[in-house]
Amino acid sequence: xxxxxxxxxxxxxxxxxxxxxxxxxxxxxxxxxxxxxxxxxxxxxxxxxxxxxxxxxxxxxxxxxxxxxxxxxxxxxxxxxxxxxxxxxxxxxxxxxxxxxxxxxxxxxxxxxxx
Amino acid sequence: xxxxxxxxxxxxxxxxxxxxxxxxxxxxxxxxxxxxxxxxxxxxxxxxxxxxxxxxxxxxxxxxxxxxxxxxxxxxxxxxxxxxxxxxxxxxxxxxxxxxxxxxxxxxxxxxx
Numbered sequence: 159x160x161x162x163x164x165x166x167x168x169x170x171x172x173x174x175x176x177x178x179x180x181x182x183x184x185x186x187x188x189x190x191x192x193x194x195x196x197x198x199x200x201x202x203x204x205x206x207x208x209x210x211x212x213x214x215x216x217x218x219x220x221x222x223x224x225x226x227x228x229x230x231x232x233x234x235x236x237x238x239x240x241x242x243x244x245x246x247x248x249x250x251x252x253x254x255x256x257x258x259x260x261x262x263x264x265x266x267x268x269x270x271x272x273x
Numbered sequence: 274x275x276x277x278x279x280x281x282x283x284x285x286x287x288x289x290x291x292x293x294x295x296x297x298x299x300x301x302x303x304x305x306x307x308x309x310x311x312x313x314x315x316x317x318x319x320x321x322x323x324x325x326x327x328x329x330x331x332x333x334x335x336x337x338x339x340x341x342x343x344x345x346x347x348x349x350x351x352x353x354x355x356x357x358x359x360x361x362x363x364x365x366x367x368x369x370x371x372x373x374x375x376x377x378x379x380x381x382x383x384x385x386x
Contacts, residue, residue: 164316192374201378202317202361251316253374259365261307262374267316 160186162254164265171242171272179237179268181252187232188254192262193225196249208235242272276300277377279362285383292349294380296362299343303364306338308347311359311379320360321347352384 161184171177181191190209194202206222208214208229216222226238235254239246249269253262278297286292294308305324309317323329323336323345335348345364349356359379366373 202376204373204375207373249314259305261305261319261322262363263319264309264316269314 160256160263162252162263162265164252164268166268167266168269173243173272174241176238176240177242177270179250181235181254181265183233183254186256188256189232190255191229191235192253193227193237194251194253196251202251239270244272246270247272276375277362277364279377279380281378282381283383284380285385286352288352288354288384288386290352292352292356292382294347294360294382296345296377297343298364300364300366301343303366305365306345307363308336309361309363311361317361354384354386357382357384
C-alpha cells in the first residue's frame with residue numbers, strides 16, 4: 159500500500175525558533191500533498207494544499223508567512239513553522255495523494271511542543 | 274450547515290456486536306467518500322473508500338452510500354476492543370481550486386468487553 163513518511167515524529171523547540179517537518183511519499187508520486195493540524199480532542203483542520211512545483215494554497219486564517227510550505231518534488235513536501243510560539247504547539251499531519259480522486263494517505267504526524 | 278456532520282459519540286457497543294457509524298454531507302457534488310480510523314495520538318488510517326451508491330464490503334467493514342440522501346455510513350461487524358477509536362467520515366469535494374478532502378469531527382467508538 160501507499161506509504162507516507164513524516165519526520166520528525168516529535169520535536170520540542172524554544173519560542174522564536176523555526177522547525178521544519180518533512181513529508182515523503184515512499185512508493186508513489188504525490189501530485190498533491192496536504193498539511194493538517196489537530197489540537198487535542200478536536201478534528202483535523204486543513205492548513206494548506208501543495209502541488210508539486212507551484213505555490214501552496216492556504217486555508218483561511220492560516221498565515222502563509224508563518225507556515226512555509228515547499229513541494230519541490232513529487233515525493234517531498236516540507237512545512238516550516240517559523241518563529242514558533244507556544245500556541246503553535248499541536249499535532250501536524252501531512253498527507254499525500256497520487257491520482258485525482260484517490261484517497262489520501264497520511265504520515266504518522268509530528269507532535270510539536272514550543273516552550 | 275456543516276459540510277460534514279457526524280455524531281461525536283461516544284458510541285458504546287458490546288464486543289461482538291455491530292457498530293453503525295453515520296455521516297451526512299452538504300455538497301451534492303461529492304463523488305468520493307472515505308472512512309478513516311484514528312487512534313488517540315495517532316494519525317488517521319484509511320479503512321474504506323466508496324464511490325457509487327449501495328454497499329461495499331471489506332472484511333468486517335461495510336460502507337453504505339446514498340447520494341440522493343447525502344448520507345454515508347460504516348458498519349463494523351463483530352466489533353472488537355481494538356476497533357475502539359475515532360472514525361472520520363471524509364467526502365471529497367470538487368472545488369474550483371481542485372479536490373478537497375473534508376473531514377467530519379469524527380465519531381468515537383468504544384467496544385466494551
